[in-house]
Amino acid sequence: MDSEVLKSIDFKKMRGLIPAVVQDFENGEVLMLAYMNEESLKKTIETGKTWFWSRSRNELWNKGATSGHYQYVKGINLDCDYDTILIKVKQVGAACHTGNRSCFYRKLY
Numbered sequence: 001m002d003s004e005v006l007k008s009i010d011f012k013k014m015r016g017l018i019p020a021v022v023q024d025f026e027n028g029e030v031l032m033l034a035y036m037n038e039e040s041l042k043k044t045i046e047t048g049k050t051w052f053w054s055r056s057r058n059e060l061w062n063k064g065a066t067s068g069h070y071q072y073v074k075g076i077n078l079d080c081d082y083d084t085i086l087i088k089v090k091q092v093g094a095a096c097h098t099g100n101r102s103c104f105y106r107k108l109y
Helices: 003-008 038-047
Strands: 018-024 030-036 051-054 059-062 071-078 085-091
Touching: 030 038, 030 051, 030 085, 038 051, 038 059, 038 071
Parallel strands: 018 085
Antiparallel strands: 018 030, 051 059, 071 085
């Protein structure tokens, strides 16, 4: 990732966090939404696996570290305002902690 682009990300808007939409790189399925701080984004780029900030535990977490359901990063895109990212991944197993492939399995409408 371009270091100038990384510096442009607006972490201040949401008190140090940005939403991260996670999408299957092969079929485009939206798997989950999580939050990242600057450190978790850098760890994601360095390791090639997703890292997020847990708002409930106030700590970094590596998706799949406990479950084995890792997300291998295939690409990262930024939105036009530099305050949301889209991470395209190869998902191993379920993305959702409920065991569902996607966290968006409940139909509202």
